Amino acid sequence: MATAAETRIDLQNIASSIVDRALRAGASDAEVTIREGDEFSTSVRLGEVETLKESGSRGVGLRVLLQADNGYRVASTSSSDFTPDGIEHLVRGAVALARLPSVDPFAGLAELGEFGQLSGDLCLYHDDVYSLPTEQRIAWARRAEAAAMAVDARLVNSDGAGFDAATGRRVFANSRGFLGEYRSSYCSIAASPIAQDASGEMQRDSWWSQARAFRDLESPESVGQEAARRTLRLLGARRVPTQQAPIVFAPEVARGIVGAIFDAAAGDAIYRGASIFAGKLGETVAAPSVTVIDDGTIPGGFGTSPFDAEGLPSRRTVIVEQGVLRSYILNTYAARKLGMKSTGNAGRGLAGNPFLDSGNLFLEPGKASADDIIRSVDRGLYVTRLMGQGVNLVTGDYSRGATGLWIENGEFTFPVQEITIAGNLKDMLRSITAIGSDLEFRSATAAPTLRIDGMTIAGE
Amino acid sequence: MDHKRYFFEKFGVTERLLERCLGEALSAGGDYADLYFESVASTSLGLDESIIKSASQGVSAGCGIRVVSGERTGYAYTDDLSADRLLRAARTAALIASGPAKQPVQGFTETSVPSLYPAPAADLDSDLSPKLDLLMRADRAARRYDQRVTQVRASYADELRRILIAASDGTFASDTQPLARMSVFVLAKENERTARGSSGGGGRVEIGYFTGAKGPEFFATEAARTAVLQLGAIAAPAGEMEVILGPGWPGVLLHEAVGHGLEADFNRKKTSAFAGLIGRPVASSKVTVVDNGRMALRRGSLNVDDEGSATQETVLIEGGILKGYLSDKLSARVMGIPSTGNGRRESYQQIPMPRMTNTYMLPGDDAPEDILRSVKRGLYAVNFGGGQVDITSGKFVFSASEAYLIEDGKVTAPVRDATLIGNGPEALKHVSMVGNDLALDEGIGTCGKDGQSVPVGVGMPTVKLDRMTVGGTRS
Numbered sequence: 062m063a064t065a066a067e068t069r070i071d072l073q074n075i076a077s078s079i080v081d082r083a084l085r086a087g088a089s090d091a092e093v094t095i096r097e098g099d100e101f102s103t104s105v106r107l108g109e110v111e112t113l114k115e116s117g118s119r120g121v122g123l124r125v126l127l128q129a130d131n132g133y134r135v136a137s138t139s140s141s142d143f144t145p146d147g148i149e150h151l152v153r154g155a156v157a158l159a160r161l162p163s164v165d166p167f168a169g170l171a172e173l174g175e176f177g178q179l180s181g182d183l184c185l186y187h188d189d190v191y192s193l194p195t196e197q198r199i200a201w202a203r204r205a206e207a208a209a210m211a212v213d214a215r216l217v218n219s220d221g222a223g224f225d226a227a228t229g230r231r232v233f234a235n236s237r238g239f240l241g242e243y244r245s246s247y248c249s250i251a252a253s254p255i256a257q258d259a260s261g262e263m264q265r266d267s268w269w270s271q272a273r274a275f276r277d278l279e280s281p282e283s284v285g286q287e288a289a290r291r292t293l294r295l296l297g298a299r300r301v302p303t304q305q306a307p308i309v310f311a312p313e314v315a316r317g318i319v320g321a322i323f324d325a326a327a328g329d330a331i332y333r334g335a336s337i338f339a340g341k342l343g344e345t346v347a348a349p350s351v352t353v354i355d356d357g358t359i360p361g362g363f364g365t366s367p368f369d370a371e372g373l374p375s376r377r378t379v380i381v382e383q384g385v386l387r388s389y390i391l392n393t394y395a396a397r398k399l400g401m402k403s404t405g406n407a408g409r410g411l412a413g414n415p416f417l418d419s420g421n422l423f424l425e426p427g428k429a430s431a432d433d434i435i436r437s438v439d440r441g442l443y444v445t446r447l448m449g450q451g452v453n454l455v456t457g458d459y460s461r462g463a464t465g466l467w468i469e470n471g472e473f474t475f476p477v478q479e480i481t482i483a484g485n486l487k488d489m490l491r492s493i494t495a496i497g498s499d500l501e502f503r504s505a506t507a508a509p510t511l512r513i514d515g516m517t518i519a520g521e
Numbered sequence: 522m523d524h525k526r527y528f529f530e531k532f533g534v535t536e537r538l539l540e541r542c543l544g545e546a547l548s549a550g551g552d553y554a555d556l557y558f559e560s561v562a563s564t565s566l567g568l569d570e571s572i573i574k575s576a577s578q579g580v581s582a583g584c585g586i587r588v589v590s591g592e593r594t595g596y597a598y599t600d601d602l603s604a605d606r607l608l609r610a611a612r613t614a615a616l617i618a619s620g621p622a623k624q625p626v627q628g629f630t631e632t633s634v635p636s637l638y639p640a641p642a643a644d645l646d647s648d649l650s651p652k653l654d655l656l657m658r659a660d661r662a663a664r665r666y667d668q669r670v671t672q673v674r675a676s677y678a679d680e681l682r683r684i685l686i687a688a689s690d691g692t693f694a695s696d697t698q699p700l701a702r703m704s705v706f707v708l709a710k711e712n713e714r715t716a717r718g719s720s721g722g723g724g725r726v727e728i729g730y731f732t733g734a735k736g737p738e739f740f741a742t743e744a745a746r747t748a749v750l751q752l753g754a755i756a757a758p759a760g761e762m763e764v765i766l767g768p769g770w771p772g773v774l775l776h777e778a779v780g781h782g783l784e785a786d787f788n789r790k791k792t793s794a795f796a797g798l799i800g801r802p803v804a805s806s807k808v809t810v811v812d813n814g815r816m817a818l819r820r821g822s823l824n825v826d827d828e829g830s831a832t833q834e835t836v837l838i839e840g841g842i843l844k845g846y847l848s849d850k851l852s853a854r855v856m857g858i859p860s861t862g863n864g865r866r867e868s869y870q871q872i873p874m875p876r877m878t879n880t881y882m883l884p885g886d887d888a889p890e891d892i893l894r895s896v897k898r899g900l901y902a903v904n905f906g907g908g909q910v911d912i913t914s915g916k917f918v919f920s921a922s923e924a925y926l927i928e929d930g931k932v933t934a935p936v937r938d939a940t941l942i943g944n945g946p947e948a949l950k951h952v953s954m955v956g957n958d959l960a961l962d963e964g965i966g967t968c969g970k971d972g973q974s975v976p977v978g979v980g981m982p983t984v985k986l987d988r989m990t991v992g993g994t995r996s
Contacts, residue, residue: 106790109592109593110593110617111592111593111594112593112594112595112596112872113593113594113595113596113616113617114595114596114597114872115596115597115613115616116596116597116598116599116610116613116870118583118598118599118600118870119600120581120600122579135574135575135576136575136576136577137575137576137577137578138577138578138579139577139578139579139580139581140579140580140581141580141581141582141583141600142580142582150580154578158576158577158578158649159576161573161576161649161650161653162572162573162574162575162576163572163573163574164572165572165574168574195616218790218791218792220790220792220913255792255913262914263792263794263913263914264913264914265792265911265913265914295914298914300990303759303760303761303996304996305996333569333672333674333708334671334672334708334710334715335672335708335715335717411579412565412577412578412579413565413575413577414567414574414575448909448910448911448916448917448918448940448942449907449908449909449918449919449920449940450906450907450909450920451906451918451920451938451939451940451992453717453937453938455708455715455716455717456715456716456717456751456937456938458937458938458939460757460920460938460939460940460992460993460994461918461940461992462909462916462917462918462940462942462992464911464914464916478914478916479916479942479943479944479990480942480990480992481759481918481939481940481941481942481990481991481992482992483757483759483939483940483992483993483994484994485994516994517759517993517994517995517996518759519759519760519761519942519990519991519992519993519996520760520761520990521760521761521990
């Protein structure tokens with residue numbers, strides 16, 4: 062096996078040489094992405110190993126641009142074949158394909174001064190994610206499941222527990238001289254116990270911890286116990302009558318609201334007029350307490366990277382500041398369409414044009430504890446899980462299936478399921494009446510507890 | 522090219538190598554091992570603002586090697602198909618077992634497969650202009666439909682997947698699977714109001730399919746019609762009411778409400794709300810639901826599943842009674858039930874599991890107009906976005922993208938997007954009328970499970986549910 066240093070030189074050389082070959086084959090500009098990854102995963106169920114998976118793969122993508130009088134024609138190819146023949150196909154295929162599309166006046170790489178990358182160690186890669194021997198990884202998954210099952214006799218079954226680890230390497234090179242590379246690592250532990258009550262009704266919930274370094278992972282016992290607590294509290298869930306009531310979004314579902322704000326601010330939806338935020342820059346779109354930030358620079362963050370998928374440095378963008386829409390989310394193309402500058406939010410697959418991707422995306426915490434917010438509700442719903450894709454960013458219409466706990470006089474009374482919550486995002490964002498202090502990055506998008514008033518619950 | 526010869530000729534795979542890999546995979550014991558070779562060539566084209574903005578093609582190839590020991594699965598894959606790397610992957614997968622070496626069955630028996638779809642000779646079409654033309658035609662048709670149409674996006678994507686499966690039980694199967702899809706997305710604007718509409722279709726077909734009745738003009742007009750209609754939509758109602766589902770894509774109800782809950786892995790583990798209900802009523806006596814992987818040209822169809830088993834038509838619910846599960850090899854063996862040929866995977870990097878193919882409800886006797894006439898106040902939903910289910914609690918949702926109020930037996934105002942929610946083992950008990958107009962969807966469905974996406978089909982006649990919860994805002 063090649064050492065890490067050899068592999069690094071290899072992939073960067075390969076990327077640069079593909080850029081050169083594309084130019085020689087007739088491309089005006091070229092971009093090359095190489096991704097390499099290794100993954101390990103194991104799952105156990107009821108104490109027995111269920112799966113053990115270990116492998117790696119890599120792929121390369123080439124995007125070429127052919128200059129025309131008033132813009133570029135663009136095409137891309139991807140492959141998992143790194144042999145000289147495979148690379149030759151990749152290059153010739155892309156250049157031939159690029160003769161087909163229309164000339165796009167807004168296509169083209171970023172301006173020279175825009176390329177760059179964050180310096181210093183962003184703490185994205187820790188080789189300790191693979192430090193545990195396989196037997197120990199299995200033992201960790203077993204411990205998480207056992208801790209969950211031990212909490213209560215009503216935890217009678219399990220959908221399993223798992224330990225995963227992965228490392229990846231990403232190389233990007235373009236014909237304007239950008240060459241960058243970074244590695245990242247990840248590990249996680251998760252458990253999904255199943256509880257059953259005397260009526261035979263079953264409930265399942267899960268909990269997890271993930272980290273870039275193994276040493277930062279929470280203990281399997283704490284993950285298992287939290288999964289058990291979340292599952293048990295759903296037993297006996299029932300429906301509630303159709304009504305309007307305040308809704309408290311737990312952090313794990315409030316994340317979805319923050320994700321919708323990001324999507325609504327995405328430049329491609331803006332230039333198409335396909336978003337409730339189109340043309341609203343500088344206007345009030347949310348309650349004055351709401352500030353939403355995308356920050357790709359936080360060391361060790363799940364959404365951190367030294368550069369984006371076009372070779373621009375990652376940065377911090379305030380999307381909504383005290384309720385006012387301050388910035389759209391842009392890559393080079395969306396920025397040109399809108400006469401603005403990229404916010405360094407380009408993402409991309411191996412093939413295809415760049416899209417928009419978030420870094421560490423969050424809603425700034427407030428001062429109230431989650432308990433304070435729940436206590437502030439006379440009669441309403443605390444939501445812990447949402448189902449379905451019912452968010453329409455063109456109209457703002459929001460309608461999703463919900464599971465959670467009913468609140469009476471500031472206290473949880475009984476679990477609730479098989480209901481929907483609905484409203485319109487435009488109204489919902491303005492009706493955020495409380496923001497918790499409990500912001501925690503369990504993944505790249507995070508939110509504190511949120512209370513939103515004026516939504517409709519549909520049930521019995 | 523012959524399916525089998527493809528991997529032999531292009532990658533130098535030999536029967537001897539297959540046997541060696543299977544032998545290596547069982548070198549530490551285990552009950553079963555298989556090799557899944559896959560090669561995919563794909564093309565994708567996109568139109569936006571009346572010009573072709575994207576064109577891409579990709580190729581990938583790899584092999585996944587699995588060892589099953591009891592209920593345990595060891596898995597490894599490689600994108601390098603050299604003998605060294607294949608044998609190394611086999612040794613990694615073998616780590617799941619810990620016993621004396623086993624011997625694979627001597628000699629392979631080829632699974633005989635039907636020809637449900639065309640098997641194109643070339644991996645990638647060299648002439649893409651007919652595909653670009655489809656997109657330009659869609660753009661023109663959508664804009665022509667109504668002046669309020671302001672944005673049109675259209676995409677065309679196809680792939681050709683070649684697979685070869687060899688297993689220690691002597692299974693040997695290969696297939697060439699085409700898949701094509703075109704989609705149109707439209708925005709309409711009037712004063713301050715903007716609305717969206719989308720449509721699309723395809724199947725295991727080649728480009729010629731789109732020169733027929735289901736061409737770019739059909740899908741573009743559908744998308745434009747929906748967007749313009751939504752401009753005038755009123756708030757959806759909230760609460761429990763009578764719901765009529767139109768024919769075709771609303772069959773996603775079956776996929777979520779019962780399909781996932783009947784996948785054998787969940788029932789083997791007793792984590793499904795349907796576990797232990799075989800032979801019991803789970804729907805009204807008017808309901809019969811099947812999963813059928815053997816329909817010509819359908820998106821969810823397969824000549825052979827991803828474990829080399831023949832696909833089939835499987836009755837899931839007959840006259841309201843739960844009849845059977847959808848199984849793969851592992852769950853069939855452990856549960857002692859027949860294999861239904863539903864072992865599927867997204868790619869060579871993934872472990873196969875029981876998945877649906879084309880899932881639909883058989884037609885009944887009722888005329889669709891009579892069904893509509895029978896409703897005093899309710900919702901008529903004719904098109905949906907996606908859905909989701911929690912198979913343990915049985916609760917499922919699906920999101921209506923085109924729906925109308927029914928008042929005194931008449932279809933009246935269109936309503937805005939709303940999610941419908943129900944309980945899988947109960948929802949179909951409220952089916953009181955089943956139409957004679959069974960239709961399948963247009964061929965754009967993709968199903969996700971445990972992070973793996975596979976193409977599927979759904980279908981249904983017009984159906985009346987006496988009770989269902991509609992998640993609107995108007996109470």
